[in-house]
Amino acid sequence: MYTATTDQIASVITSQELLAHWQGHRKLTRKLIEAFPEKEFFEYSIGGMRPFAAMIKELLAIAVPGIREIVRGATEQLDEDLKEVNSKAKVLSLWDKSTEELNNYWSQLSDERFHETILAFGKYEGTVYSSILYFIDNEIHHRGQAYVYLRSLGIEPPAFWDR
């Protein structure tokens, strides 16, 4: 399939596979948003944690700006405020817009860049690939918390494997 010319680096996951993996997770996260009742999405909390809406605002603030920063090389602000986001419908609309934008920026990200060192949002040092994995992991982490919120509300969440 390939020839490693200088060392043992070899493809175990391709760029397109990593994007599909993330978008699969984003599809499941979208289902979680849909599963919340409107009021609980913005207000329900356990143990002093943030409501799921606040976590979703964080995820929106990370995904497109994070990849755009990697593609353009211009520092982005981590702006989780998103005051105008006050309904699930608005959140879902922003989510879908991000899905498209993510695909667009990703198509501008060349394979050679994944091992470059970057400062995500001007302050988090890592490689391109490790930063992207962090973005994805952070989404899985917070969505896992939303599963507990839903269960404690007596709502059956979408299956984890259903992407």
Add this chain to the structure above:
Amino acid sequence: MYTATTDQIASVITSQELLAHWQGHRKLTRKLIEAFPEKEFFEYSIGGMRPFAAMIKELLAIAVPGIREIVRGATEQLDEDLKEVNSKAKVLSLWDKSTEELNNYWSQLSDERFHETILAFGKYEGTVYSSILYFIDNEIHHRGQAYVYLRSLGIEPPAFWDR
């Protein structure tokens, strides 16, 4: 760094990087186990979900058997029972043993195998790489739930970025 000879496949994450990524997550999961009080680790639950101990038994039942199955090609049983696991000390000891075994089996997994199609535990179809990502994601997912358990117990969990 490499030459793609037949198509656009290129290395964006290497096998060793994926292992280090997983072991970093496993290190954080270990901290979560440590953070739980003994009794609550085995009994505390929200919304009818499993206690964290049951989730950890699942993770132990997946990690080494899952990779061993990929390496050896012989079907493994998904055995989450682990009746003998009745103390945090025992769990942590099994966790550390798994850490070593995972490294050992991983070293026998060649790069060329990551795109092979397999039936994990004799029933879950996927590629080697997608199955491994599923194992990792499943750990992040359940650990995120344990963060809620700890917060609702008034215990500050380890930071998500601290691996």
